[in-house]
Amino acid sequence: MTETITFFKTLTPTGYLFLALTALTLLSAISVVTARNPIYSVLGLIATFFCLSGHYILLNAQFLAAVNIIVYAGAIMVLFLFTIMFLNLRKEDEESKTNLTKMASVVVGGILMVMLITIFRAKSAQVPVVNATTFDAKTGLVENLGNLLYSDYILPFELASVLFLVAMVGAVMLGKREAGDRHF
Amino acid sequence: MDLTILSAKGIIILAVFGITLLIAMYSTYAERKVAAFLQDRIGPNRAGPWGLLQPVADAGKMFFKEDFIPSQASKWLFILGPCLAILTALMSSAVIPFGDTIRFSWDSKNYEVAVQAIEINIGVLYIFGVVSLGVYGIMVGGWASNNKFSLLGAIRAASQNISYEIALGLSLIAILMMTGSLSLRAIIDEQASFFEWNVFTQPLGFIIFLTCAFAECNRTPFDLPECETELVGGYHTEYSSMKLGFYLFSEYINMFVSSAFISALYFGGFHYPFMDLVGGALENSLGAVAGHNVATLIGVVVFFAKIFFFIFFFMWVRWTLPRFRYDQLMNLGWKTFIPLSILNVVITGAGLLFNFKYSTWLIAIVMIVLAVMSSARAPKRTVVPQQTV
Known part of the structure; x- marks a missing residue:
């Protein structure tokens, strides 16, 4: 308990921002999967893209943040919403909820998770620590x-x-x- | 950052916010007056002198009306729709440079603060991003109303915005190529001398941009999402009270921001002819600090004059031109503007290779010649003499 308190005390404002943003990102990403209504799912996905843009800004990549919003949140998600609005949402679509599709999605998601974990744990992929004195502020x-x-x-x-x-x-x-x- | 600069910036941000709201409010009054003028009527003249209090009366009426939410509607999204519309409309004025810098000294230190809410080096992308989000308010509200007319209006708005955003972005790219920067201030500084205003170097890009701005604001002749002859009230059919007010208000804010954006990108922003002479004379007679500030103030006034002209232009077109048919709108966007703006980018690039800025006049001249030829070859309209009864 004391460790967590000291951890929070040592954080910089950027650290707090990062934690809050991460919590928001995870919440909105979970809401994409759990929402019953496809429209709420799409809106959750848009919120996730916004949070990711916030992370890009924290990483000093302004251009990437703006392009992420323009391309994903501004164009692709509008098309998603557009398509979903045309579907008949009142009827429950039972076909996409068979056991086979559930199994397939679990397998695909599990493989993706294993892949990501191995990538991040590999020694060669460790992100080098940035030296604050020699860091070029114009990198991103x-x-x-x-x-x-x-x-x-x-x-x-x-x-x-x-x-x-x-x-x-x-x-x-x-x-x-x-x-x-x-x-x- | 210095606390003094922060507080100066805070004042500028508040001023920009207030001015945006004030101009949007009086745009509703101006719209009715312009409509009255064009239709040979008088217009609002009862509330206050010359009807100047009419916007206040309208807002009061909006607030006191019953706020009705349809029983089958998705309640939270129904509320979220107008919130998103007004939020995205108000966000976009943050990066517009309204003037040069203001000099002042405080606590025996000299400061120079730009008349702009925030200066970011990707200002153009910021505005483009906010504009592309503007359609969510309409889509979410239209869908949440649970009304077929609202849904059709929302879908029209979405497809129209997506189609015209492409041509808008491509016509902007030609300007970015000429300036080599995404910062709005850098683009304005590039147009310091009168004949280098982008409207003279990019005539075709200007026309494409202007038309796409009309489409992005859902203004006539592109106001199909709220086309009352076909869709009752379009996406805001089910809305009442201040929720409807927010939708209408966001349209006027968008109009103000697009006018500011057009004047900044194509009409030199706060620059005017002989600006250096005026600035130099003022600094000689009033001193470096006061003279510079007065020169900045004149620049701001000139910028707002350009903005007001374009707001008037928006209204002028609204009360002059009829609405497009929907397939005409799509054909114009995809088959005319996108190829033309790609051609514009290519010709601008070719001109920049040889350091020649006015290369896109080539397309303009070819188009004028084609228009003249086709009108000359068109069958003559014969005047049928009226029969007297």
């Missing part, structure tokens, strides 16, 4: 990120954009109305 800002993306990581960056282009062309192909299709 746009200019540095842009320079890195267009010099060291140019090939993965361009490959990822080609991947997006392929996905977009595929979406247009699927959405195209063919000659005999009926009009809605």
Whole structure:
């Protein structure tokens, strides 16, 4: 008990902020899974994205935080909400709640957890401690990120954009109305 | 940070907040006056001199009306909807630079504070993020009402906002390429001389941005989410009392913020022609501190004049143009604006390679020529002589 009290006394304001933000993140992430209504789930997921953006800001990555909000909370989740609003929510969808799907989701989730634990426990993946005196305050800002993306990581960056282009062309192909299709 | 700078910043933040609310409040009055002027009527003139107390009377009426929540509605989301709408609307004015700096000395130290609530180096992204969140208020409220008309309004709002955000962002990218910074202050400082205002270097981007701003604010001719001929009241059909008031109010705040954003991005913000001469003369005659402050004040007044012009422009368009049909709206967004803005980005990049800033006039000239040609080739409308009875 005294250990926890001394631990809380030694924390910096940033530490308190981190703890509060983490609690919020976990709460909203749990509410995504436990909510009965899909709309509440989506709103919980949006709250989770906001908390993650807060974590990015604490890690000095302003650009990443803003882009996370614009892309995930602002565009993708709007589309999610859009789709869910079209579904008939009054009827209970029994098909997605069979024992098989529950087993499958447990297995997938368990594998993901094992993977994450092994990654974080690996010696080579330990995050190096930042030296406060030599730390460059501009590390996570746009200019540095842009320079890195267009010099060291140019090939993965361009490959990822080609991947997006392929996905977009595929979406247009699927959405195209063919000659005999009926009009809605 | 210094406590003096913090308190100065606090005063500026409070002032920005208050001015935003005040301008939004009087925009409702101005809207009715402009509508009256355009339709040859008088407009509100009973409450106070020239009807100036009309917004106060309206707000009082809104507060005292019955606050009704439909029995089948999802209660908390029904309340959350207008909260989100007004929250996102009020958040966006935080990063707009309203003026240059103010100099003052306190406790025998000299300070220089920028007239801006917060200066962050990703100001453009911040506004873009807040704008993209604005649709949640409408969607959540429309869905929670448990009314088919509200749901249709919410869905229209969502698809319209997503479609026009893309063109909005792409037209912004051309400006970011020219400035090389995401900070709004840096973008304004780039436009110090009159002929380098972005409206002259990016004429096409300006038109795309302006139209997309109309669509993002749900203003006529893009006000399909609240189209009363088809959807009763659109997403706010079930709302009453101040909840409805918040939805309507957030629209006016969004209008103010978009006007400020347009003037900052394309019309040089607080810059005006011969600004250096005026500033220099003032500093010579009044001293470095007082002269600089007066010059800043003139800049702020000029910025607000630009903002008021654009608010008027929003109203002018509303009472002049009819509404689009929904498929026309989607075709305009996806098949016209997105290709045009991508072309704009490419041509701007090509121009920047050769250090030529005015390259996008090429597209503008080609478009004008095409428009003239197509109107010349269009079949002439023959005037049928009226038959006298």
